[in-house]
Amino acid sequence: MHITRYTDYSLRVLIYLAQQGDRLTTIQEIADSYDISKNHLMKVVHQLNKKGYIETVRGKKGGMRLHMEPESINVGILVRETEHDLSIVECYSDKNACKITPVCGLKPMFGEALHAFLAVLDKYTLKDVMKDQYKPQLLRLLQIA
Amino acid sequence: MHITRYTDYSLRVLIYLAQQGDRLTTIQEIADSYDISKNHLMKVVHQLNKKGYIETVRGKKGGMRLHMEPESINVGILVRETEHDLSIVECYSDKNACKITPVCGLKPMFGEALHAFLAVLDKYTLKDVMKDQYKPQLLRLLQIA
DNA sequence: TCTAAACATAGCTATAAAATATATCTTATC
DNA sequence: GATAAGATATATTTTATAGCTATGTTTAGA
DSSP states (O other): OOOOHHHHHHHHHHHHHHTTTTSOBOHHHHHHHHTOOHHHHHHHHHHHHHTTSEEEEOSTTOEEEESSOGGGOBHHHHHHHHOSOOOOSGGGSTTOOOTTGGGOTHHHHHHHHHHHHHHHHHTOBTTTTSOGGGHHHHHHHTTOO | OOOOHHHHHHHHHHHHHHTTTTSOBOHHHHHHHHTOOHHHHHHHHHHHHHTTSEEEEOSTTOEEEESSOGGGOBHHHHHHHHOSOOOOSGGGSTTOOOTTGGGOTHHHHHHHHHHHHHHHHHTOBTTTTSOGGGHHHHHHHTTOO
């Protein structure tokens, strides 16, 4: 059981941008910094822009910056938006073929469990996942000047 | 985000066997009943036997039956045993390559969320996921005489 | 004692989702 | 107009999971 890298990368991009303030950052910079695929990041960035989390600027000297305050970016909401398929067991999928679903207690139980999972994420914002005391170390690890 | 069919099938086998009491059931019967792969079920059954949840009998007229009371089979424990990889984000994996892990708040947050997820499952036993009132319907759906 | 029916076990193959790559287009700066 | 950036679509690769094949072992019963 795990979330996709897509969701993970989305969160990482936001963490990176939160360190940069108003300065424009390029996809290349973030890809280099985390040593991850630039191509995959392009999709991530595209969606973060569409969803309003970031603002992108095209053309030479372009890039992106946060478009929301870190304390306004809720992790639970973001994960629900980026995680493509949250059907934790087959019976929640639209392709469900399990015959006992109508009388099976597994479905409500896993529903409750997923709800508890997301409820934890709902408690946190982007600001919460970046502790002030670690900021200098974070900047160093990301090689941000 | 989802659990594997392997875990799902494990639970379904136990539900099936719980309906049968002491009678021996074959893998073929269960595969036919749920209309799922017999071959995959063989692995599932093998592991359930190894873990002590069921008892298997080899040879002609063989089969399997529950080896624990339904109220003693905890879903949370079972899921931890059958779900191969519970590293919800890369930073929990032994192949983690994310540079900011030491100072990143995502790791403890997702840890807390996974814990909340499993805590819900820990509240339930096999008996809880099979409501008495649905038993006749369940037997019919599984085509158990 | 032979055959068939069952589980045991290992290894292989197919599939589907996700990740990554490629290619081309659009936009903006210098 | 060249270059550097994102926008977008499509193709390929990778990986985990699911499913398949094959053979071995055990037991019941003819």
